[in-house]
Amino acid sequence: MKEFFDEFLHEIKTPLAIMRSHLESEIGNERIPLEVRQKLVLDIEEIARVNHLVNEMKVIIQSQRALPQLELEEVSFLALLIDVVELLSPIAQENNQNIELNAHENITLVMDAKRIKQLCYNLINNAMKYSSTGARIEVSLYSSTEGIELHIKDNGIGISKENQAKIFDQFFRVSSKKEGSGLGLSVVSAIVSMHKAQMSLESTLGKGSEFCILFPQS
Amino acid sequence: MRILVVDDEQKLRENICTLLKSHNYEAEGSSSGEKALDRLYEQHFDLIILDIMMEEMSGLEMLKLLREAQNSITVLMLSARDRIEDKIEGLDIGADDYMSKPFSNLELLARVRSLLRRESQSKSVKLFYKDLILDQSLRSVERAGAVLDITAKQFKILELFLMNRDIVFTKLQLSEHLWGEECTMRSTNAIDAHLKNLRKKVGVEVIETMRSIGYICRSV
Numbered sequence: 001m002k003e004f005f006d007e008f009l010h011e012i013k014t015p016l017a018i019m020r021s022h023l024e025s026e027i028g029n030e031r032i033p034l035e036v037r038q039k040l041v042l043d044i045e046e047i048a049r050v051n052h053l054v055n056e057m058k059v060i061i062q063s064q065r066a067l068p069q070l071e072l073e074e075v076s077f078l079a080l081l082i083d084v085v086e087l088l089s090p091i092a093q094e095n096n097q098n099i100e101l102n103a104h105e106n107i108t109l110v111m112d113a114k115r116i117k118q119l120c121y122n123l124i125n126n127a128m129k130y131s132s133t134g135a136r137i138e139v140s141l142y143s144s145t146e147g148i149e150l151h152i153k154d155n156g157i158g159i160s161k162e163n164q165a166k167i168f169d170q171f172f173r174v175s176s177k178k179e180g181s182g183l184g185l186s187v188v189s190a191i192v193s194m195h196k197a198q199m200s201l202e203s204t205l206g207k208g209s210e211f212c213i214l215f216p217q218s
Numbered sequence: 219m220r221i222l223v224v225d226d227e228q229k230l231r232e233n234i235c236t237l238l239k240s241h242n243y244e245a246e247g248s249s250s251g252e253k254a255l256d257r258l259y260e261q262h263f264d265l266i267i268l269d270i271m272m273e274e275m276s277g278l279e280m281l282k283l284l285r286e287a288q289n290s291i292t293v294l295m296l297s298a299r300d301r302i303e304d305k306i307e308g309l310d311i312g313a314d315d316y317m318s319k320p321f322s323n324l325e326l327l328a329r330v331r332s333l334l335r336r337e338s339q340s341k342s343v344k345l346f347y348k349d350l351i352l353d354q355s356l357r358s359v360e361r362a363g364a365v366l367d368i369t370a371k372q373f374k375i376l377e378l379f380l381m382n383r384d385i386v387f388t389k390l391q392l393s394e395h396l397w398g399e400e401c402t403m404r405s406t407n408a409i410d411a412h413l414k415n416l417r418k419k420v421g422v423e424v425i426e427t428m429r430s431i432g433y434i435c436r437s438v
């Protein structure tokens with residue numbers, strides 16, 4: 001069954017990649033009217049969206065394996081966080097939000113960097129998405145006696161006790177006001193478990209949320 | 219630069235060749251390992267793009283034969299899946315790099331470029347746009363003689379544009395190039411901001427906006 005899923009997802013990704021590459025090669029073709037090419041760009045983004053969903057499913061399925069395939073390397077955690085914050089800060093600025101990064105400089109962790117980047121991206125992106133303009137998002141990283149702790153805290157809309165238990169479920173969303181598929185946090189928990197880390201959540205409706213991830217010290 | 223693309227899947231082989239040709243490489247396809255070995259006898263190539271999974275002779279077998287014959291040509295391996303075993307075996311036998319299918323055009327071009335650059339032994343390579351000079355080995359950018367204060371990401375975007383004149387890049391391609399596939403969804407808007415900052419530093423005329431399509435750097 002599991003093998004079947006791998007095969008299946010791969011069979012979806014291949015035609016997507018072919019379609020995308022065909023469309024991309026026409027983007028600069030000046031014999032095609034500009035309006036048509038503008039539509040092609042939107043089509044490419046849709047293809048990428050499906051591909052992204054497939055990738056998310058892949059991570060979730062992977063995490064349920066006894067031996068998930070990780071590409072482990074020792075990485076500077078701060079550098080990785082700076083990278084993600086650099087990507088998201090222009091969007092934050094547009095919404096007058098402020099991402100504050102407090103991290104100990106010398107923390108390294110043996111991790112699958114791509115996956116951890118995705119985890120950080122999903123959590124910081126959520127913090128921004130579910131907060132109003134002018135919000136403050138705090139990202140902190142430090143090592144404690146228990147391991148390496150990553151905290152992502154917002155003063156946004158918060159999550160009710162009842163929903164806190166559900167938000168990690170696949171496709172669950174509290175409301176559909178904002179764009180999204182409801183897979184982001186499932187991917188986060190999958191990545192957490194693949195790294196043998198632990199995640200906790202503290203949140204108060206109307207006040208804000210704090211996601212905390214504890215990585216075992218390597 | 220001459221590249222030999224070895225893959226028994228015709229569609230993919232032709233796709234890769236077309237892509238490479240449109241980026242001014244000389245590319246040629248081979249449908250099997252045997253044919254490829256024959257071609258390598260007759261003609262000098264700078265790089266082989268080699269599929270692992272082929273019907274008759276597998277890519278790994280072909281690579282083994284090549285290396286046994288003391289041929290040290292640069293080889294980029296392709297495999298059907300993220301199979302770490304294949305990757306390790308390929309690199310053990312002497313592949314220079316490895317990529318799993320499916321991959322994006324940009325990813326392939328980036329690998330090819332970096333492999334070919336490695337091959338020409340990191341001579342100081344400079345890219346020019348009017349009075350703008352980008353030094354790939356020093357990783358610095360100068361404009362009218364003054365060194366610009368530029369971030370690593372900005373360098374990476376500028377390098378991409380200067381190396382690929384007259385080619386349109388979409389925001390999606392740019393954000394994947396900079397941050398990878400994992401964190402690009404819904405953040406293509408951020409790319410506009412990053413490009414705006416870059417253009418402020420290097421001069422707005424270097425990178426042109428094509429509305430609702432992307433960005434382009436034209437040859438001067």
Ligand SMILES: Nc1ncnc2c1ncn2[C@@H]1O[C@H](COP(=O)(O)OP(=O)(O)OP(=O)(O)O)[C@@H](O)[C@H]1O
Nearest residue numbers: 126127130158167173174175180181182183184185
């Ligand atoms: N920081 C947060 N503050 C308040 N609510 C949140 C926060 N993070 C997540 N949620 C709630 O949990 C739900 C699930 O989050 P999740 O990231 O899995 O999906 P999503 O953000 O809706 O979509 P996507 O798949 O694009 O991430 C969200 O729809 C939102 O209702």
Ligand SMILES: [Mg+2]
Nearest residue numbers: 126180184185
């Ligand atoms: Mg989300």
